[in-house]
Amino acid sequence: MLVKKLFTLVFIRKEDQILLGFKKRGFGMNKWNGFGGKVEPNETILEAAARELKEECCLTVKPGDLKNIAHLEFTFEGEPTLMDVRVFSTSIFEGTPKETEEMRPKWFRHEDVPFEDMWLDDKLWFPYMLQGKKFFGHFHYEGFDKILNYKIEELDSMKAFYENRKTK
Numbered sequence: 001m002l003v004k005k006l007f008t009l010v011f012i013r014k015e016d017q018i019l020l021g022f023k024k025r026g027f028g029m030n031k032w033n034g035f036g037g038k039v040e041p042n043e044t045i046l047e048a049a050a051r052e053l054k055e056e057c058c059l060t061v062k063p064g065d066l067k068n069i070a071h072l073e074f075t076f077e078g079e080p081t082l083m084d085v086r087v088f089s090t091s092i093f094e095g096t097p098k099e100t101e102e103m104r105p106k107w108f109r110h111e112d113v114p115f116e117d118m119w120l121d122d123k124l125w126f127p128y129m130l131q132g133k134k135f136f137g138h139f140h141y142e143g144f145d146k147i148l149n150y151k152i153e154e155l156d157s158m159k160a161f162y163e164n165r166k167t168k
């Protein structure tokens, strides 16, 4: 049986640019990604998303301004964990991105997103996100550099997606 662990992932958008952070330590080190981390037991998913964004690049968002745009699942061959990642996006934020011990933030134009220095899955689902689509993705890795299989589905509504999962 797989043990589910809940994570957040936040993308800040500004005109034709997206804010990414270069992870300086821990899981996904030396890769560009959105901002996020584990949801703690004492907080909601939205609170966790806003907290991680603040901790990692010093931007403030109201949890209510974060729009849930995707649900991602990651499994790793031979590992008992399923990473359950709630992806959010917003263009409403306060502050200027600042480097922290964990992340070095940088704005990228859509055509300049550095996929060669990101998780392999990002290249597969970023086009959905950049086109404003909602989606579900599942990626099964062998190690960290090979995807054994995956599936991506465009969704009409995240709410309907979660309601549908609850009843299964």
Ligand SMILES: CNc1ncnc2c1ncn2[C@@H]1O[C@H](COP(=O)(O)OP(=O)(O)OP(=O)(O)O)[C@@H](O)[C@H]1O
Pocket (backbone or CB within 6 Å): 007, 008, 009, 010, 026, 027, 028, 033, 034, 035, 036, 037, 038, 039, 074, 083, 085, 119, 121, 122
């Ligand atoms: C495998 N393919 C992947 N593709 C894209 N994004 C991925 C990912 N796998 C993990 N992620 C994200 O990477 C962050 C890890 O967070 P992570 O640093 O482990 O969490 P947190 O800050 O709580 O950790 P510590 O407090 O340092 O233990 C978190 O946003 C999570 O959604």
